[in-house]
């Protein structure tokens with residue numbers, strides 16, 4: 001499928017570099033932006049336990065990728081696309 005979105009990693013002119021993650025789509029209210037929630041754990045040596053954290057990242061959604069609420073997506077870091085967005089969806093896991 002083709003798209004005319006300039007901010008598409010496949011058909012547009014943006015390059016991805018830096019972090020790559022996958023997370024759950026928790027909001028698709030905006031036209032070209034989705035909110036992806038990421039659960040991660042970090043080991044804390046002092047307490048010998050894992051710290052569980054959750055973060056929400058605004059991610060650009062290109063026109064050629066169809067995304068449903070609750071699905072899991074792969075995202076990659078790119079240049080800053082707006083005040084809060086610097087990630088783009090690369091593929092849908094399920």
Ligand SMILES: [Zn+2]
Nearest residue numbers: 003008011064
């Ligand atoms: Zn595209």
